[in-house]
Amino acid sequence: MLILHCPHCDRMVDETDLHPGGEAHLKRHGPEADAEAFENYLFMRENPKGVHFERWRHVYGCGKWFLAARNTATLEVYGTYPAQTHQPPQTIRDTITERQPGWAWGDFR
Amino acid sequence: MKRYSAFAIAREAFRQHTGWTRAWGQAEPKPRYDVIVVGAGGHGLATAYYLGKNFGITNVAVLEKGWLGGGNTGRNTTIIRSNYLQDPSAAIYEKSRSLYETLSQDLNYNVMFSPRGVMMLAQTQHEIRGYQRTAHANSLQGVTTEFITPQRVKELCPIMNIDGPRYPVLGALWQARGGTARHDAVAWGYARACADMGMDIIQQCEVTGVVTEGGKVTGVNTSRGDIKCNKLAMVVAGHASVLAQKAGFQLPIESVALQALVSEPIKPCMDVVVMANTVHGYMSQSDKGEMVIGGGTDGYNNYTQRGSFHHIEETVRALVETFPIVGRLKMLRQWGGIVDVTGDRSPILSKTPVDGIFVNCGWGTGGFKAIPGSGWAMAELVAKGQSPLTEEFSMNRFRHGKFIDESVAAGVAH
Numbered sequence: 316m317l318i319l320h321c322p323h324c325d326r327m328v329d330e331t332d333l334h335p336g337g338e339a340h341l342k343r344h345g346p347e348a349d350a351e352a353f354e355n356y357l358f359m360r361e362n363p364k365g366v367h368f369e370r371w372r373h374v375y376g377c378g379k380w381f382l383a384a385r386n387t388a389t390l391e392v393y394g395t396y397p398a399q400t401h402q403p404p405q406t407i408r409d410t411i412t413e414r415q416p417g418w419a420w421g422d423f424r
Numbered sequence: 425m426k427r428y429s430a431f432a433i434a435r436e437a438f439r440q441h442t443g444w445t446r447a448w449g450q451a452e453p454k455p456r457y458d459v460i461v462v463g464a465g466g467h468g469l470a471t472a473y474y475l476g477k478n479f480g481i482t483n484v485a486v487l488e489k490g491w492l493g494g495g496n497t498g499r500n501t502t503i504i505r506s507n508y509l510q511d512p513s514a515a516i517y518e519k520s521r522s523l524y525e526t527l528s529q530d531l532n533y534n535v536m537f538s539p540r541g542v543m544m545l546a547q548t549q550h551e552i553r554g555y556q557r558t559a560h561a562n563s564l565q566g567v568t569t570e571f572i573t574p575q576r577v578k579e580l581c582p583i584m585n586i587d588g589p590r591y592p593v594l595g596a597l598w599q600a601r602g603g604t605a606r607h608d609a610v611a612w613g614y615a616r617a618c619a620d621m622g623m624d625i626i627q628q629c630e631v632t633g634v635v636t637e638g639g640k641v642t643g644v645n646t647s648r649g650d651i652k653c654n655k656l657a658m659v660v661a662g663h664a665s666v667l668a669q670k671a672g673f674q675l676p677i678e679s680v681a682l683q684a685l686v687s688e689p690i691k692p693c694m695d696v697v698v699m700a701n702t703v704h705g706y707m708s709q710s711d712k713g714e715m716v717i718g719g720g721t722d723g724y725n726n727y728t729q730r731g732s733f734h735h736i737e738e739t740v741r742a743l744v745e746t747f748p749i750v751g752r753l754k755m756l757r758q759w760g761g762i763v764d765v766t767g768d769r770s771p772i773l774s775k776t777p778v779d780g781i782f783v784n785c786g787w788g789t790g791g792f793k794a795i796p797g798s799g800w801a802m803a804e805l806v807a808k809g810q811s812p813l814t815e816e817f818s819m820n821r822f823r824h825g826k827f828i829d830e831s832v833a834a835g836v837a838h
């Protein structure tokens with residue numbers, strides 16, 4: 316069972332109270348964008364074996380979205396943070412670097 | 425290769441079974457091959473087999489990081505059917521199902537194909553409409569399926585409780601010529617036939633890098649040294665994104681865990697395959713007597729071949745209502761595989777941005793049934809650069825909005 320910290324309720328939450336929301340930090344595009352931009356937004360995925368950032372919703376709790384930094388090869392959780400940000404906070408990046416030196420994900424390092 | 429036959433069994437019985445030879449040899453990598461196939465699952469091995477059989481290309485290596493058939497091919501619940509909705513799917517899945525009918529003879533290896541019939545239960549009004557639509561589409565595609573009544577469901581599968589209360593059985597989509605096969609035997613049979621054509625099946629050989637020159641593939645780096653090739657077929661299912669990244673492109677794939685479980689063996693009680701998509705569960709009985717049970721995927725990315733326990737719970741809970749006898753069964757084993765899921769739940773068989781690299785992936789939760797057809801089509805794609813069966817399954821279809829939407833037919837389980 317995956318257990319994540321909901322940054323809104325400040326409590327540990329079981330996977331069964333959460334709803335997974337797929338890749339985090341996707342770049343949305345407006346109506347004037349080209350087909351490739353939409354393809355990237357809607358379908359292309361990082362899908363790494365290792366460090367990953369994803370969206371979760373505390374659906375049977377506060378109902379709010381948050382983001383999680385996890386490792387898909389070890390199931391280690393590096394931390395969670397509120398969804399109102401375009402990039403992972405430095406503290407989370409530092410935690411990941413400590414555990415997984417040289418990691419990279421999209422534009423983040 | 426020594427052929428397997430009743431006569432061979434008799435002959436060996438007379439000489440203490442000393443004459444059997446290895447089904448495939450232990451190959452050492454050569455410096456260069458015409459085609460390298462990465463991944464010795466069913467799809468990779470079938471690709472190699474039809475490259476040799478249909479196109480005479482036999483200077484082929486199949487590289488496998490673990491053991492042959494140890495990926496999803498050896499972890500699936502072996503349901504074979506071709507009752508999909510869209511025409512391109514019907515074409516490749518029906519090709520595959522029909523190849524299964526004669527596969528044992530073709531490979532001289534018993535893959536235990538058992539066309540016992542597959543039924544997909546309709547347990548909501550939505551499902552009735554959906555499956556009736558599929559039945560109509562199938563009849564236009566030349567795939568024999570029918571929508572049957574609850575009474576007929578009960579006749580075909582007497583252990584089923586069709587009265588609910590929560591989800592009564594309202595009908596079913598029935599494909600009499602669907603069924604199951606022995607998963608390991610499919611991989612082993614193809615491997616034996618490939619080795620017989622002189623191909624190298626190299627296990628414990630992980631591809632760690634892809635070498636390109638001027639936009640064209642020239643070889644791979646592996647845990648057992650560098651190997652050159654003219655063409656490269658990537659057929660690695662759950663690891664498709666990882667390998668694509670090594671070749672410098674991205675795929676519209678997410679890798680998630682899918683689990684299955686089997687019960688203790690019991691006497692024969694069910695001679696059809698039953699799938700119940702609304703309640704996320706499906707079941708069949710293996711030749712050993714175990715009830716083989718599968719459910720839905722996890723919702724988050726994962727490469728560990730372990731899934732979340734609550735999905736097992738959900739699946740079993742659903743089945744207990746429809747099959748009350750399950751409530752008294754002890755479960756023996758449970759396991760997971762990492763499946764490669766695309767946005768439209770259809771596979772990708774495609775050229776890639778790198779010249780000479782072809783990719784076959786995205787079969788997700790339902791590619792066992794597709795092994796022969798996919799190998800057949802992929803071999804043509806690799807040999808000729810195009811194939812009528814793969815045309816619509818290009819990786820560019822997402823950019824152009826030309827989806828092959830099978831989320832209804834394939835969204836939950838196979």
Ligand SMILES: Cc1cc2nc3c(=O)[nH]c(=O)nc-3n(C[C@H](O)[C@H](O)[C@H](O)COP(=O)(O)OP(=O)(O)OC[C@H]3O[C@@H](n4cnc5c(N)ncnc54)[C@H](O)[C@@H]3O)c2cc1C
Nearest residue numbers: 463465466467489495496497500501503631761791792793
């Ligand atoms: C629990 C479960 C139940 C399922 N039930 C059904 C079902 O009932 N019916 C159905 O039709 N389908 C089902 N499926 C789906 C089906 O199993 C798969 O779609 C199919 O087996 C995929 O075959 P494959 O050859 O593409 O992949 P795999 O068999 O996974 O083979 C890929 C191989 O590539 C190797 N590999 C990966 N990376 C590398 C590398 N870098 N170098 C070398 N080798 C590498 C892996 O080790 C692996 O052996 C199920 C899957 C699961 C997990």
Ligand SMILES: [Zn+2]
Nearest residue numbers: 321324373377
């Ligand atoms: Zn919360």
